[in-house]
Amino acid sequence: MFGDAEAYERFMGRWSRLLGPRLVKFAGVLDTGRVLDIGSGTGSLSFSIAEQKSRCQVLGIDRSNEYVEFAKSRNPVPDRVNFEAGDARQLRFPDGTFQCCLSLLVFNFIPDFRKALAEARRVTRPGGCVSAAVWDYGAGMRMLRVFWDAAVKVDPAAEKLDESHMPLCRAGELEELWKQGGLEDVSERPLDITMRFESFADYWDPFLVGQGPAGAYLRNADSRRKEALREEVKRRLGIQRENRRLRLQARAWAVRGVAPKKG
Numbered sequence: 558m559f560g561d562a563e564a565y566e567r568f569m570g571r572w573s574r575l576l577g578p579r580l581v582k583f584a585g586v587l588d589t590g591r592v593l594d595i596g597s598g599t600g601s602l603s604f605s606i607a608e609q610k611s612r613c614q615v616l617g618i619d620r621s622n623e624y625v626e627f628a629k630s631r632n633p634v635p636d637r638v639n640f641e642a643g644d645a646r647q648l649r650f651p652d653g654t655f656q657c658c659l660s661l662l663v664f665n666f667i668p669d670f671r672k673a674l675a676e677a678r679r680v681t682r683p684g685g686c687v688s689a690a691v692w693d694y695g696a697g698m699r700m701l702r703v704f705w706d707a708a709v710k711v712d713p714a715a716e717k718l719d720e721s722h723m724p725l726c727r728a729g730e731l732e733e734l735w736k737q738g739g740l741e742d743v744s745e746r747p748l749d750i751t752m753r754f755e756s757f758a759d760y761w762d763p764f765l766v767g768q769g770p771a772g773a774y775l776r777n778a779d780s781r782r783k784e785a786l787r788e789e790v791k792r793r794l795g796i797q798r799e800n801r802r803l804r805l806q807a808r809a810w811a812v813r814g815v816a817p818k819k820g
């Protein structure tokens with residue numbers, strides 16, 4: 558029923574559960590009032606906000622109905638957290654509805670992210686915060702870096718698909734966007750987490766469920782290429798025993814800014 562959402566949870570959602578609490582702390586969410594989670598996916602960030610801010614009402618919006626229904630089915634606090642379908646570029650809410658808007662691992666996937674930021678700013682009350690985080694796909698997110706470096710080694714044509722080409726994933730890019738978008742008191746910082754894998758299979762198998770650009774690449778690869786890539790990844794990770802536990806560092810860039818009092 559929730560095939561895609563469950564696959565996302567296996568591949569990335571589990572790491573959003575580690576990153577979400579860090580973003581909530583950094584963003585400057587107040588203790589009460591309404592908070593919007595833009596691109597809420599399977600719900601990790603919304604649940605983190607509700608856990609850290611027990612008097613806030615949280616609404617998660619996502620353009621995927623399946624993810625919205627999955628997040629609802631997992632919601633531990635339905636009296637304070639809700640989810641609905643919506644597009645970040647065209648929000649249905651009046652100006653100044655929320656004390657804070659947050660977004661985790663979404664802005665790089667929105668082609669016209671300036672429009673999405675303008676909407677986030679519009680629906681945030683003057684003086685409220687607008688905050689987002691995006692993986693550092695270039696270097697700091699080792700889980701994906703190792704994958705793409707290995708993919709390019711076995712198949713140079715994979716270079717154009719490498720997620721390091723994503724927008725907003727390098728130091729300073731989110732900060733620049735927020736400043737251009739008219740937010741005030743803008744600041745950016747890295748958020749670092751440690752990804753702990755039980756075994757090499759715990760790292761590799763989620764790549765096979767077809768999620769994101771890496772999953773899409775593997776879905777289209779034949780079995781020989783998949784095997785060559787798996788071996789190259791193992792080599793780069795220094796894996797000798799596949800049942801050994803694995804720890805990889807992952808960095809995201811987070812930005813926050815304040816919605817201006819005037820204009």
Ligand SMILES: C[S@@+](CC[C@H](N)C(=O)[O-])C[C@H]1O[C@@H](n2cnc3c(N)ncnc32)[C@H](O)[C@@H]1O
Pocket residue numbers: 569570573595596597598599600601602618619620621624643644645646660661662663666667
């Ligand atoms: C990588 S997932 C992140 C999900 C969640 N925030 C998390 O951290 O686990 C990106 C999410 O953004 C959503 N999304 C992409 N473009 C969107 C848009 N224009 N409006 C609303 N949601 C969007 C996708 O459906 C997906 O759920």
